[in-house]
Amino acid sequence: xxxxxxxxxxxxxxxxxxxxxxxxxxxxxxxxxxxxxxxxxxxxxxxxxxxxxxxxxxxxxxxxxxxxxxxxxxxxxxxxxxxxxxxxxxxxxxxxxxxxxxxxxxxxxxxxxxxxxxxxxxxxxxxxxxxxxxxxxxxxxxxxxxxxxxxxxxxxxxxxxxxxxxxxxxxxxxxxxxxxxxxxxxxxxxxxxxxxxxxxxxxxxxxxxxxxxxxxxxxxxxxxxxxxxxxxxxxxxxxxxxxxxxxxxxxxxxxxxxxxxxxxxxxxxxxxxxxxxxxxxxxxxxxxxxxxxxxxxxxxxxxxxxxxxxxxxxxxxxxxxxxxxxxxxxxxxxxxxxxxxxxxxxxxxxxxxxxxxxxxxxxxxxxxxxxxxxxxxxxxxxxxxxxxx
Amino acid sequence: xxxxxxxxxxxxxxxxxxxxxxxxxxxxxxxxxxxxxxxxxxxxxxxxxxxxxxxxxxxxxxxxxxxxxxxxxxxxxxxxxxxxxxxxxxxxxxxxxxxxxxxxxxxxxxxxxxxxxxxxxxxxxxxxxxxxxxxxxxxxxxxxxxxxxxxxxxxxxxxxxxxxxxxxxxxxxxxxxxxxxxxxxxxxxxxxxxxxxxxxxxxxxxxxxxxxxxxxxxxxxxxxxxxxxxxxxxxxxxxxxxxxxxxxxxxxxxxxxxxxxxxxxxxxxxxxxxxxxxxxxxxxxxxxxxxxxxxxxxxxxxxxxxxxxxxxxxxxxxxxxxxxxxxxxxxxxxxxxxxxxxxxxxxxxxxxxxxxxxxxxxxxxxxxxxxxxxxxxxxxxxxxxxxxxxxxxxxxxxxxxxxxxxxxxxxxxxxxxxxxxxxxxxxxxxxxxxxxxxxxxxxxxxxxxxxxxxxxxxxxxxxxxxxxxxxxxxxxxxxxxxxxxxxxxxxxxxxxxxxxxxxxxxxxxxxxxxxxxxxxxxxxxxxxxxx
Numbered sequence: 001x002x003x004x005x006x007x008x009x010x011x012x013x014x015x016x017x018x019x020x021x022x023x024x025x026x027x028x029x030x031x032x033x034x035x036x037x038x039x040x041x042x043x044x045x046x047x048x049x050x051x052x053x054x055x056x057x058x059x060x061x062x063x064x065x066x067x068x069x070x071x072x073x074x075x076x077x078x079x080x081x082x083x084x085x086x087x088x089x090x091x092x093x094x095x096x097x098x099x100x101x102x103x104x105x106x107x108x109x110x111x112x113x114x115x116x117x118x119x120x121x122x123x124x125x126x127x128x129x130x131x132x133x134x135x136x137x138x139x140x141x142x143x144x145x146x147x148x149x150x151x152x153x154x155x156x157x158x159x160x161x162x163x164x165x166x167x168x169x170x171x172x173x174x175x176x177x178x179x180x181x182x183x184x185x186x187x188x189x190x191x192x193x194x195x196x197x198x199x200x201x202x203x204x205x206x207x208x209x210x211x212x213x214x215x216x217x218x219x220x221x222x223x224x225x226x227x228x229x230x231x232x233x234x235x236x237x238x239x240x241x242x243x244x245x246x247x248x249x250x251x252x253x254x255x256x257x258x259x260x261x262x263x264x265x266x267x268x269x270x271x272x273x274x275x276x277x278x279x280x281x282x283x284x285x286x287x288x289x290x291x292x293x294x295x296x297x298x299x300x301x302x303x304x305x306x307x308x309x310x311x312x313x314x315x316x317x318x319x320x321x322x323x324x325x326x327x328x329x330x331x332x333x334x335x336x337x338x339x340x341x342x343x344x345x346x347x348x349x350x351x352x353x354x355x356x357x358x359x360x361x362x363x364x365x366x367x368x369x370x371x372x373x374x375x376x377x378x379x380x381x382x383x384x385x386x387x388x389x
Numbered sequence: 390x391x392x393x394x395x396x397x398x399x400x401x402x403x404x405x406x407x408x409x410x411x412x413x414x415x416x417x418x419x420x421x422x423x424x425x426x427x428x429x430x431x432x433x434x435x436x437x438x439x440x441x442x443x444x445x446x447x448x449x450x451x452x453x454x455x456x457x458x459x460x461x462x463x464x465x466x467x468x469x470x471x472x473x474x475x476x477x478x479x480x481x482x483x484x485x486x487x488x489x490x491x492x493x494x495x496x497x498x499x500x501x502x503x504x505x506x507x508x509x510x511x512x513x514x515x516x517x518x519x520x521x522x523x524x525x526x527x528x529x530x531x532x533x534x535x536x537x538x539x540x541x542x543x544x545x546x547x548x549x550x551x552x553x554x555x556x557x558x559x560x561x562x563x564x565x566x567x568x569x570x571x572x573x574x575x576x577x578x579x580x581x582x583x584x585x586x587x588x589x590x591x592x593x594x595x596x597x598x599x600x601x602x603x604x605x606x607x608x609x610x611x612x613x614x615x616x617x618x619x620x621x622x623x624x625x626x627x628x629x630x631x632x633x634x635x636x637x638x639x640x641x642x643x644x645x646x647x648x649x650x651x652x653x654x655x656x657x658x659x660x661x662x663x664x665x666x667x668x669x670x671x672x673x674x675x676x677x678x679x680x681x682x683x684x685x686x687x688x689x690x691x692x693x694x695x696x697x698x699x700x701x702x703x704x705x706x707x708x709x710x711x712x713x714x715x716x717x718x719x720x721x722x723x724x725x726x727x728x729x730x731x732x733x734x735x736x737x738x739x740x741x742x743x744x745x746x747x748x749x750x751x752x753x754x755x756x757x758x759x760x761x762x763x764x765x766x767x768x769x770x771x772x773x774x775x776x777x778x779x780x781x782x783x784x785x786x787x788x789x790x791x792x793x794x795x796x797x798x799x800x801x802x803x804x805x806x807x808x809x810x811x812x813x814x815x816x817x818x819x820x821x822x823x824x825x826x827x828x829x830x831x832x833x834x835x836x837x838x839x840x841x842x843x844x845x846x847x848x849x850x851x852x853x854x855x856x857x858x859x860x861x862x863x864x865x866x867x868x869x870x871x872x873x874x875x876x877x878x879x880x881x882x883x884x885x886x887x888x889x890x891x892x893x894x895x896x897x898x899x900x901x902x903x904x905x906x907x908x909x910x911x912x913x914x915x916x917x918x919x920x
Contacts, residue, residue, distance in 0.1 A: 061775075090780055103776035105772035105773055108765075115762075115901075116769040119766055126761055126762060126763075129790075133754070133761065147902065163903070164906060166910040186781055
C-alpha cells in the first residue's frame, strides 16, 4: 500500500470486504470499516454478531475467507494482516490484543507477565539467548529497561503494589487491567480490546475508562474495542461500528449510532406488529401464507416476532456458488430497512443518521444478513440483554 | 472407606464403634482384593504341571493386619490428629508437633549409645547373639544411625531450609571423600577405603546423579515448557550411541565427543519437535512415546552399525583431560603418574565428579535460561499458548528450543553413561527408563530443580537401598529377595507422595524477576501445560 493517499494513511486499520466463513456459516459477510489513528473505535453488536471473529481475523487467529486488512504504521509502512503469520502481527505490525475470557499467565507474577510481553525486544537484546547466557552487559541493561517499562504500566494500571503476586491471585477487575497493561508492554500502535469492561462493577468501569483515555492521549496508541457496556462505549469512543449477523448495520459517531433506528432494532428488536407489517410490505408470500394457515407446531411456541420468522427460511447469495440459508426476518436491522424502503421514504427514520450513505443501507436491506442455523430467533429475549444504555 | 459413614451415624457412634465397623469394611475389602493374589498361587510341580498352592494363612495374616491397622487409625490415629489441631485453653498454644515429640534429646542420646555399643561389638555380634539375632542387631544399628542423623537435621531444620542448595552441593562434593575416609577408618587401611567406596560412589553416587541430570534435562521440556515427552530416553540413547560409535570407530576423545553427542541429541530433538509441534497433550505424549520406541528399534535392527541387541563394548574410558588415563596398562596411568597404589576406585571417583559437574552445568544453564526471555517464554507457553501468540512470541521456535535444550542434556548424560559402562545396548533405553525419569520430574515438582534432585535421590537411591536389606531374609525366609519388590515400592511411594503432596515435593515456583521481594508462587496457580 505504498500509494496510500493521506486520507487513507489517516486510518490505522482498514478493513475491506472482510468475509469469514466456517463451512456454510457466514460469521462475517463483506465487512468494511476504518479505524482512525489516535481514536477509539468501538465495535458493538448483539451477541453472536461476529465481533470477536473480526478481532480474531485482525490479530491473525483466523485467516479470513476473503477481504483485505491493511494496517498502516506510524512510520509509513503498511502490513496486510491477513498475510502475516499469527505471531508476527504483534511483533511486526504492532497490533496487540486482549481476550474476552482473560488469558493471563496465572502462575507467573504480574511483573513476569509484563516481561513476557516484551519477549521480542529482549530476545534481540540477549543475542537470541546466546549472549545473554554468557552475561553480556547489553542484555542486563535491556532487562533493567524492560522492568522499568513494566513498572510504568503497573503504575498506570494501579497494580504496582501487587507486582510480585501471581496473576491468578488477582481479582477479576485487576486481571482485566493487567491484561491491558500486558498488551501495552508490547509497544502496540493498535490495541484491540475484547470486552474490557465485562464483569466490572461501575467503579472499576470508570477506572478502565480513565486508563483507556490515558492510553489514547499519552501513547498515541489507537484503540479498537468490542464492548457491551454502553456506558463505556458512548463515553470514550470516537467512532462506533455496529455489527449484526456479521454485517455492518451502522457506522458513525456515538451519537449518530445511538439514534439509528436500525441499531435500536438490532438491540431491542421491533414490535411484534411491526414485524408482520415489515414482512408483508416486503411481499413475502410465505409469511402471508403463514398468517393464513396459523402457527407451525414443529417450531415451538411463538411468543414474539420469531413466531413468524422462525419457520421461514431464505437463501442469500454471498459470492459465487455460496448460498446460505438464514431464517427470515432474523436481522432486525434488515426489517427496519425493508420497512423504511417500502414505506414513504421521506418519513423514514433513516434521517436520524446523517453520516451514513443511503446506498450502504440499501445494500444491506437487499441482502438480509446471514444466519446459518435456522433456529427460531426471539429478538426480544436474546437481544435485550446488553442493549440499552 | 471413611466416606461410607453418613454424618448422622457419626454423631451417634463412638470412635470405638466406628473403628470396629470400619475395620470390618477394610477387612472385607482386603479379603476381596487379596483372595486371588495372596490366597492362591500358581506354581509348577516336579513334572511341570500347573498346580495351585493355597496360602490361606498368609491371606489371613494380611487381612488381620489390614483390619488392625484401620482399627488403630480410626480409634486412635484420627482423634490424635484432630487433637493436634486444637489449641490448649489454658496456654493458648497448639500441642507440640509430632516431630518435636519424636525427636527428643533423651532419645537422641539413647540412639547414640546404641550405635556406639553395637559398633564396638561389631566383630563379636555373631558370636554373642547367633546369626539370626545379629541380623536384627545390625538393623537396629542402622535404624539408630538414621534416627540420630534425622535428629540432627531436625534440630538444624531452619538453617538447612535456608541454605538447602549450598549445603546440598557441598555434601555432594564431599561425598566420595567422606565415603573413602569413613571406610578407610572402618577397614583400617586407605586401600580398603578405596575398595569399599566403589559401591557407594558408583551404585549410589553416579547412578543417582545420572538420573538427576536426565530429570533436570526433561524438566526443561515437561516442567518449564509443559510439553509432555514420554520418549526422552531416545535422546539419552542418541548421546550414548554417538559416543560409543565415534569413540570405538574413530578413537575420538570423550572431551570432543561430549559436546558432539549433545549437539546430535539436540538435532534429533529438533527433528522430533517439527512433526509434533501441532500436537498437544495426549497426542504429543503418544507421538514422543513412539519416537522413543523407533530409536530403540533402529538400534536393535541396524546391525551393521549398532551391532544390534549385542550392543557395543570396549568403549574407551574418559581420560583426565588427556593428561592421565585410567587404564592400568597405559604409561600415563593415573597411579603411575601420581605414584600411588593401583585402584579401580580412582576412575569411579573421577566419574563421580564428572557427572556432578555435568549436573551443575545443567542446573546453572536451567537457572540462567529461566531468567532469560526464552525461559520465560517456555513458562508462558505452559501457562497459555494462545496468549503467547497474541504477544508476538513465535511458539514454534520456542517449543523447538525447549525440545533441543532438553535433548542436549539427555545427550550429555547419554555419552557419560556410555563412558561409565564401557558397554551400551538397546536394553538400556527401554520405555521404563523414560517413565522413571518422568516420574522423578513429577514427583519432585515440575520446574523445581531441588525437588527433582531430592526425588531422584529417593527413587533411585531407595531402590538401591533395597539391595542392602538382607536382614529381611530372616523375617521372610531365605527365598525373599527385596530387589524384586522395588517396582511395587516405587509405585507405593508415588501414590503416597502424590496423596501427601499432589504437586510434588516442591510444588511452588520461584519467580524469575521481582520488584520488591521474591515470593514463591503457589502450585495452585501454575498450570501443567496442555502439551
